Every structure is written in C-alpha cells, then in structure tokens.
Amino acid sequence: MTYTSPSPWRAFEFGMGDTTIVASNDRVVCYCTFKDALDASEFQANAQLIAAAPDLLEAANFAIDEIEKWNCYRPCNIEDVFEKLVTAVSKAKGE
Secondary structure (H helix, E strand, O other): OOOOOOOOOEEEEEOOOEEEEEOOOOOEEEEEOHHHOOOHHHHHHHHHHHHHHHHHHHHHHHHHHHHHHHHOOOOOOHHHHHHHHHHHHHHHOOO
C-alpha cells in the first residue's frame, strides 16, 4: 500500500521565490514559502530535499532489501545499490 503521493516529486518556483512541490500525478504535495527561510540558498535546499523524499525512501528500501540478501548469503548487486543512493542524494542536493 502506498502512503505517499506518487513519485517523482518536482519542485517548481513561483512568485517571489516560493516553491510548490508537485507529485507525478500533478497534485500539490506542499508549498514552501521563502519568508520562513534564513536565506534563499537554505530555502532552495529545503525544497529540493522535500522533492527528493520519495527517491530517498525508494533508495533506502532498495539498499535494505539488497543488504538483507547479502546477509543471507544470496547475491547482492552493490553497484545498483550505490547508483540508487547516489542518484537520490544528488536529487536531494539539487544537483
């Protein structure tokens, strides 16, 4: 059962730097307002992290599943684990 809006989530800036996070079904996940951030770079970093949340969760779950295989002496695809984690973290950083 899915408890979150479908991924990927995307961050769209509008207005005076405010950002909307939108799910793949085009529904709004949340609004981020610049007035609560200390500076623009902090605000943008927070918006990117929120937008990356589903990817981070998917990568973490994938890593857990692969590591469980490894612990049970079954083949583990560490390259795929690494790639998923790097991709998710890069998205969270806005890269």
